[in-house]
Amino acid sequence: MEHASQPVLLDDGPEGIADAARRLREGGLVAVPTETVYGLAARADRDGSVAAIYRAKGRPSFNPLIVHVADLASGQALAQFDARALSLAEAFWPGALTMVLPLREGAPIAAAVTAGLPTLALRCPAHPVMRAVIAATGLPLAAPSANRSGGVSPTEAAHVVTSLGGGVDAVIDGGACEAGLESTIVALRGDGRWQMLRPGPITEARIAAVLGVPSDPVVSQDIEAPGQLASHYAPGKPVRLDATDAAADEFHIGFGPVAGHSSLSASGDLAEAAARLYALLHAGAGAPQPRIAIAPIPESDIGTAINDRLRRAAA
Structure with a gap:
């Protein structure tokens, strides 16, 4: 899809959402508000669409992307949920919790989304506009924050335009994001352990209360989820x-x-x-x-x- 010098600004009503869904189905990039920050959405099942996210963001390809789904059933089609994952989904979905779970064999997810890992970062967002876009598109959507990689995340449509310009096809203007911080990311390990890969709006204490055990410290330097790079969210000044x-x-x-x-x-x-x-x-x-x-x-x-x-x- 050819990019203009500036993205098309769409409203967050039914027509804007239908336009966004069409662009996404055709393989385009659309920035969409969520309850955390604006996400740069593309269909998660096509290599070319996912590659366009990396190009627009200038994002390192070893950094996995979060896939946004409409509901728990859509998530279960892509990843394996154990009892702990189901209890977290019941407590915090839709909402600002991303879970890193084992990728289901044969799941229609482009390899670039997982950065070649056997796990998938999944979230069911609560924002009505993002939910409407997922529903209208009928596809799981990969959607990292809609800004140049390493830069400050966008909480308003204007931030997206300033950061990405013509690198994105359209932006749905849904006003300012409520939480303003990216989702909490947890990884559920096979031996009953769990780790907080990125703190966020849902605190560690709330997650530990559901799971019944405290988190394990993260000691590995491996990048398993967004936001783990040492230098990130930088405004370009000291x-x-x-x-x-x-x-x-x-x-x-x-x-x-x-x-x-x-x-x-x-x-x-x-x-x-x-x-x-x-x-x-x-x-x-x-x-x-x-x-x-x-x-x-x-x-x-x-x-x-x-x-x-x-x-x-x-x-």
């Missing part, structure tokens, strides 16, 4: 963390009592901070100051996921 004040050459992102030039949450609300994180990193990237400083964020609850993204942005 980033300094835990900054209670800022130098003249720094754009200061505040939190709680630290005001900054702009605040993640003046009231110290971590959910608000998560939702605003990428928007303010985008603002910092476009600010006249050559550096970015970020106020301390508590290492608790969703703050763990925020700090994970900030450390990678600063790497």
Whole structure:
């Protein structure tokens, strides 16, 4: 599919969704809002469509993609769900939880999606627009964040256009994303163990409460899921963390009592901070100051996921 210099902007009503579904079935790329961030969707069963995601993002091909499905049954057609996976799906799907599960033999998934691994990262999203697009397309959709690889993830349609431009065919404008942080990713191991591969909106404590056992630490350097690269979510400027004040050459992102030039949450609300994180990193990237400083964020609850993204942005 030929790309214009700018993507077509679609509304999030029935006509926009039908247009997006047609483009996706034909092998095109469409950026779609989810409850976490905007995803760059393509049909997950075609090598060419998946390759187009990697081209648009400039993404390393060893980094697997998350596949988004309409429901549990669609997920079970692609991967093997044990009792633990079923209990997590019951608790958190549709929602911001991605599970890394054994790929089902013969599943119609392009090899590039799994980066050659025997596992598949699966999510059933909750956002009504993404759900409508999956339903209208009738296909599982691979959908990493809709931005250049390693850059700041997009939480608004304008971020997608700025980052990817004509590399994407269309963008559905569904407004700002609610959670603002990519999904939590867990891997269920064959011996009853489980690991948190990427912290996110659904906390480790909530998952452990369902599974009945704490997570195992991740010690392997292997990339099994998105967001595990050491340097990621970077705004293209040096980033300094835990900054209670800022130098003249720094754009200061505040939190709680630290005001900054702009605040993640003046009231110290971590959910608000998560939702605003990428928007303010985008603002910092476009600010006249050559550096970015970020106020301390508590290492608790969703703050763990925020700090994970900030450390990678600063790497």
